[in-house]
Amino acid sequence: MSQKVKIIYLEDELKDVELVEAQLISEKYPFILKHVENKSEMLAELKKAGCDIILMDYSLPAFDPLETIDELKITYPDTPIIIISGTIGEELAIETLKSGAIDYVLKHRLVRLTSAINRALQLAKEKQKRRQVQEILRISEERYRLLAENVSDIISKHTFSGEYVYVSPSSEEITGFAPQELIGKNCYDFVHPDNVAQVKKAHQALTKNDAASAVEFQFRCKDDSYIWVETKSRKLKPDPESKEPTVLSVTRDIRERKAFEEQLQSSLYEKELLLGEIHHRVKNNLQIISSLLNLQAMRIDNPEAKDVFQKSVARIRTLALIHEKLYKSDNLAEIKFVDYAKSLARGLFVAYHSPESQISLLVEGGDARLGIDKAIPCGLLINELVTNSLKYAFPDKRNGTILINFQDLGESYCLTVADDGIGLPENFPSEDTMGSRLLRALTDQLEGKMEIDRSKGAKFVITFSKKSPKPKYQI
Structure with a gap:
């Protein structure tokens, strides 16, 4: 212990004070001792300079030790007290300890004094820490209660x-x-x-x-x-x-929030009904336009003009089929693209009178869903490429296969349309044909990239990002 312990010793016999000092010096105990002879002097010294520990004789003239201990506990609760007495019975010793004294030492056994002082200081230190923790808890509880209330x-x-x-x-x-x-x-x-x-x-x-x-x-x-x-x-x-x-x-x-959620759900349901009705009516209108064009095509004798009408009808049916799929889907914003591709391709087989027994159709892919902004250009690409395969890839009633494959690559999608027919002409894609310009325009609309493989028949691979295409023009 490097720092000296400040002691106030209440004792009326100077000889006893000297014995205590001698005992502490003999054990090389670091201390500063202030001797007081009565209660008034002790209280004055405590008020003036304080101390680390109080030593107190039990038997002093006109002095009540238990009453004094009670007073000190209130005024100086963290200052430990040790009773030093020449004659103190067991009952009195227990009573002083109950009153608040930390220990007692008999004058003829001062050899216990240093250990008693050390123990008292340690207990006082722990008591002070507990008091500080309790005060922190009390303040915390007050704040919590103030907040809670x-x-x-x-x-x-x-x-x-x-x-x-x-x-x-x-x-x-x-x-x-x-x-x-x-x-x-x-x-x-x-x-x-x-x-x-x-x-x-x-x-x-x-x-x-x-x-x-x-x-x-x-x-x-x-x-x-x-x-x-x-x-x-x-x-x-x-x-x-x-x-x-x-x-x-x-x-x-959360009553207000729940009421708002119910109102929002009801509004969403009404909008879904409205959107479904819009898809249904758009599909019906496109089918009417398609039927009118078909009727007009039946009256045309010019093969080239008739082919233009047939291609227009196929493109309109491609759009109508998307709205039909959206109308029948549980999700009015997206469609399962592979299911749509199957329906679209089979419709083209019927339109161009190409039975699947002669030309096989193979549609592959997972459960990826596309929104209308991507489904329309992809559908039109399939329409153009499958139509070309049906019309030109298998002359003289040749057998063969048309493949449509749609894959989710994580950050992007990949659409493949291929056939094992006679292959593409040398000048394909030509800048002059409507079909070539339409393929490039649809790929650009997807902000994608088209690759053409001529090694076995014709194979078109269109890769495009999952992100929605940026608008071409801004107002």
Whole structure:
């Protein structure tokens, strides 16, 4: 111990003071001793300079040691007291210890003094730490209580079995129950029967980890009506008294939010019905246009003009089929593209009178879904390429296969249309033909890249990003 211990010694016999000093010096104990002869001098010295420890003779004239100890405990609670006496019985010794003295040392056994002082200082230090911790806890509890009693949400604490231990005053405003009407009751008794299992599951999850849980349920109010609330809970450390872990919950009234969600859901349902009807009507209108063009084509004798009409009809049917798929889909914004490609290709086989027994159709791919902004250009690409294969790849009723493959590559999609026919002409793609210009325009619309393989028949590979194409023009 490098720092000297400051001692106040209340003793009326100077000889006894000298014996105490001699004992401490003999043990090379670092100390500063202030001798006082009566209670008044001791209190004056304490007020003036304080001390680390008080040594006190038990038997002084006109002096009540127990009363003095009680006073010192109030005024100087962190200063330890040791009784030094020549004659003190066991009963008196126990009484002084109960009053607040740390220890007692007999004058004829001063060899115990240094160890008693060290022990008293250590106990005082621990006591001071406990007092500081208790003060911090008290301030923290006051802040917590102030917060809990002034927020609009209900703050509560309950055991894992469900018994309320604490409920904030806001419970009365939200549920009609005053805090004292809920404390001691089981929280699950106020949960709607349909939600009890869900709430218990959320609380049980807290026993397995320290993460917070959140659950929405209906709470029974004092008037027996139910309101929607959201509760966020977290496990607390075991209570020092009950040694049982508890759950801290913050419960919020979400009636307005629920009403808004229901209104939003209703509005969304109405918009889905409207959008479905729009797709249905667009499909019908496109089919009418297609039928009118077909009727017109039947009156045309010029083969080239008739071919133009047939291609226009096929392109319109391609668009109509997309709207039909969207109308029948559970998702009005996207379609399963492979299903759409199968329907589109089979329609082209029928239109060009090419039975699948002569030319095989193979459509491959997963369950990827495309929005209308990508499905339309992809559908038109399939229409152009499959039409060309049916018309030109298999002359003289040759057998063969047309392949459509659609793959999800993670960041992008890949559409492949291929056939094992006679191959492409040398000048393909030509700048002059409508079909070539349309293929390039549709690929550009997808912001994609087209590769052509002529090694075995004709193979077109179009790769494009999943991101929506940027608008070409901005206003």
